[in-house]
Amino acid sequence: MTNLLILVKMQLKEQFNFKRRSLKDISVFKIVVSILAEILKFALVTVLCGAFLFISSYLGLFSVMNTVPASVMSMVFYIMLAVSVVSCTVGLTNSLYLARDNAVLLTLPCTPIQVYLSKLIIFFIFELKRNLSFIVPLFFAYYYLSGYPVAMYFWMLVCAVLISLFTVSLGALLSIPGMYIANMFRQRKLLQAIVLASAVTLVTVALFTGIAMIPDNIDLVATWQNTCRQVQNVLAAYEKNFAVLYNVSKMMLGDLDIVYITFPVGLIALRALAVLGVSGALFGTGLLCVRPLFYKMASKPLEHLKRRARPHKNVLLPPWLSAIWAELLTAFKSPDRLFFNVAMLISPSMLIFLLNKIFAKMDTSMRGDNMVIAFNILVILLLVLNANTYASSIYSRDGRSSYLIKTQPTSYYMLLIAKLVPTTLFVGVSLIGAMVIMFNTLALPTGSTIMLIIGIVAVYLAHLFFCAELDLMNPKYQLYASMGASENNPNEATATVTAFLLAFGIAGVMFLLMTESTSSFVFVKFLVVALAALVWRSTLLFRNIKLYYKEK
Amino acid sequence: MKKSVVILIAIIYVASVALVNFFGLKDKQYAIEVDVQELVLLNEDTKTNSQGMKWAEAKDEDGDGVWEYQLEWQVLPENATDKTVSITNTSAKKDVEINEETGLITFKSRGVATFKIEANGSSGISLELMIKTS
Numbered sequence: 124m125t126n127l128l129i130l131v132k133m134q135l136k137e138q139f140n141f142k143r144r145s146l147k148d149i150s151v152f153k154i155v156v157s158i159l160a161e162i163l164k165f166a167l168v169t170v171l172c173g174a175f176l177f178i179s180s181y182l183g184l185f186s187v188m189n190t191v192p193a194s195v196m197s198m199v200f201y202i203m204l205a206v207s208v209v210s211c212t213v214g215l216t217n218s219l220y221l222a223r224d225n226a227v228l229l230t231l232p233c234t235p236i237q238v239y240l241s242k243l244i245i246f247f248i249f250e251l252k253r254n255l256s257f258i259v260p261l262f263f264a265y266y267y268l269s270g271y272p273v274a275m276y277f278w279m280l281v282c283a284v285l286i287s288l289f290t291v292s293l294g295a296l297l298s299i300p301g302m303y304i305a306n307m308f309r310q311r312k313l314l315q316a317i318v319l320a321s322a323v324t325l326v327t328v329a330l331f332t333g334i335a336m337i338p339d340n341i342d343l344v345a346t347w348q349n350t351c352r353q354v355q356n357v358l359a360a361y362e363k364n365f366a367v368l369y370n371v372s373k374m375m376l377g378d379l380d381i382v383y384i385t386f387p388v389g390l391i392a393l394r395a396l397a398v399l400g401v402s403g404a405l406f407g408t409g410l411l412c413v414r415p416l417f418y419k420m421a422s423k424p425l426e427h428l429k430r431r432a433r434p435h436k437n438v439l440l441p442p443w444l445s446a447i448w449a450e451l452l453t454a455f456k457s458p459d460r461l462f463f464n465v466a467m468l469i470s471p472s473m474l475i476f477l478l479n480k481i482f483a484k485m486d487t488s489m490r491g492d493n494m495v496i497a498f499n500i501l502v503i504l505l506l507v508l509n510a511n512t513y514a515s516s517i518y519s520r521d522g523r524s525s526y527l528i529k530t531q532p533t534s535y536y537m538l539l540i541a542k543l544v545p546t547t548l549f550v551g552v553s554l555i556g557a558m559v560i561m562f563n564t565l566a567l568p569t570g571s572t573i574m575l576i577i578g579i580v581a582v583y584l585a586h587l588f589f590c591a592e593l594d595l596m597n598p599k600y601q602l603y604a605s606m607g608a609s610e611n612n613p614n615e616a617t618a619t620v621t622a623f624l625l626a627f628g629i630a631g632v633m634f635l636l637m638t639e640s641t642s643s644f645v646f647v648k649f650l651v652v653a654l655a656a657l658v659w660r661s662t663l664l665f666r667n668i669k670l671y672y673k674e675k
Numbered sequence: 676m677k678k679s680v681v682i683l684i685a686i687i688y689v690a691s692v693a694l695v696n697f698f699g700l701k702d703k704q705y706a707i708e709v710d711v712q713e714l715v716l717l718n719e720d721t722k723t724n725s726q727g728m729k730w731a732e733a734k735d736e737d738g739d740g741v742w743e744y745q746l747e748w749q750v751l752p753e754n755a756t757d758k759t760v761s762i763t764n765t766s767a768k769k770d771v772e773i774n775e776e777t778g779l780i781t782f783k784s785r786g787v788a789t790f791k792i793e794a795n796g797s798s799g800i801s802l803e804l805m806i807k808t809s
Contacts, residue, residue, distance in 0.1 A: 206678060206682075207678075210678050256679075257679070341696060342696065342700060343693065343696045343697065344696070344697065344700075463676075474688065478688070478691070478692070481692055482692075482695060485695060485696060485699070485700055486700055486701050487695065487699045487700060487701065488699060488700060488701045488702070490698070490699055491695055491698070491699025491700055491701070492699075494694065494695045494698065494699045495695060495699070498691040498694075498695065501687065501691070502684075502687070502688060502691065505684050505687065506684065509676050509680050509684070510676065512676060512677075512680075615677075619677070619680055623683075
């Protein structure tokens with residue numbers, strides 16, 4: 124037990140990036156500020172969820188009684204649970220079997236199962252934190268609007284623990300075949316190509332099916348009653364066809380149709396026990412399966428399992444091309460990076476195509492046309508700028524090998540910029556695709572569309588250099604050295620926040636400018652400002668590279 | 676990309692459709708339908724018989740055994756929404772051709788036929804004309 128606690132503390136320290144300092148060095152003010160920030164974030168999410176639920180009940184979207192039925196919360200909960208299970212499975216597969224720290228942890232004086240359990244505990248803590256960030260505030264908002272008793276709020280915290288237990292237990296069990304599937308993927312390029320091609324085909328078919336289903340003359344206000352009726356029919360069908368799932372979710376919603384919240388006894392307690400029992404069974408099954416296998420699965424270096432490569436002549440390339448080629452090979456050989464890059468290649472074009480097809484079915488005014496263009500800009504920027512989150516940890520991901528950049532007999536610029544090339548290539552091609560789609564679907568002159576896309580590319584590159592600079596000046600090698608991946612990189616959080624602020628800011632300003640002036644000069648202004656921002660950020664990046672890698 | 680970021684982008688995507696739909700549509704102007712008030716027969720060669728029924732003569736100008744009569748009419752008011760008419764043969768004589776677009780009535784043999792010219796739409800305005808071969 125002591126070993127287990129030590130393992131958990133060690134990994135928590137790495138994940139939360141606790142600095143090695145004694146308690147007296149930590150300012151009380153900083154602790155209070157961080158606690159207040161968390162409370163504020165919780166309150167903000169609760170208020171936003173509450174606002175959405177209030178507006179939807181006022182408009183009678185989910186029920187003619189102007190309330191939010193419990194089936195809505197049940198559906199949302201299960202959608203979030205499904206997403207959590209998938210991300211938990213993927214995360215646990217990486218953390219349990221593919222993390223670099225296994226090589227260190229398994230050599231410590233503890234049993235492999237203690238290492239397994241410590242990783243599960245860490246994942247449980249993060250899963251609980253995630254549930255406290257969204258699911259709990261959502262239910263708190265629902266309780267407040269529906270007049271639930273105060274005790275239910277505390278009960279929800281208990282339910283959050285049970286849900287996290289269930290998710291992690293299921294994820295741990297699914298990670299066992301997940302590891303073998305991941306291993307199979309790594310070794311068989313043909314399988315990767317087939318799955319990728321199938322996924323792209325499926326998405327394309329779904330897209331065109333969706334477009335064919337778009338009704339003519341979309342007018343939500345005129346057809347509001349019809350829309351509400353259809354939503355209510357879906358909810359009724361969910362209650363009828365998924366009665367078991369709906370019943371289990373009443374653990375958090377109470378039995379309103381019998382007695383006003385029977386808590387915490389009776390059916391609610393039974394459901395909670397059922398969830399606990401199922402979680403226990405899943406956890407036990409996972410533990411039984413993993414016990415004889417974990418050491419072998421976690422310790423075998425997977426990169427050595429590949430088939431023998433055919434020897435070929437080594438071609439001498441120029442240093443800059445060699446650096447770029449190495450990064451491209453890494454991008455293609457790593458399955459999750461490849462899938463991410465392909466997703467970035469197709470998603471902006473497809474989403475913009477679908478969005479504009481929907482907008483084309485509306486009879487928009489001039490203000491509506493400007494809104495359509497602004498939302499096109501917003502969606503494209505949100506996608507491409509959030510793809511830069513990877514760049515904010517691109518140098519840190521080398522972990523303890525990061526110093527190798529300084530040992531290469533070539534300029535640092537080439538090596539550092541080469542790391543940014545693969546994702547940039549994919550995003551660049553996807554932006555060209557988005558431009559072609561905008562030519563065909565938006566009522567914009569050709570010149571304006573070209574200026575808009577070049578401006579978006581410039582903003583993307585400027586943000587990319589900003590994210591790379593964040594990682595350069597404040598690297599988090601320790602985070603990636605031990606875990607191989609990190610949930611808690613402050614650079615990634617900064618990159619995400621700036622991506623959202625930039626996307627909303629640019630879309631908002633463009634909408635205002637287009638409202639005031641109908642000429643194409645708006646796009647010229649945007650292009651000029653975007654190019655100026657690109658020049659500024661690239662200058663800063665190169666200057667900081669020169670400073671950071673200066674040889675004494 | 677983190678799961679929360681993907682969800683947020685999806686929410687913004689859906690919200691954009693709703694926002695354009697609520698704030699960006701053209702103001703609807705519901706068209707006022709103008710009904711037909713009167714149908715006027717413009718043919719000057721019509722006569723009225725003792726029963727008050729209008730009648731006219733179809734002529735066989737080519738001598739080929741086919742009698743033709745060109746109907747001309749006017750729909751009032753000028754801004755009526757639907758100015759089309761339908762022409763129906765209400766008599767027992769069957770070998771008569773009617774061209775509703777041009778108003779040309781063609782008799783394949785001698786005889787008399789009664790025609791009802793009715794305005795399409797909801798007004799129900801109509802007039803009758805008896806045509807006999809010369």
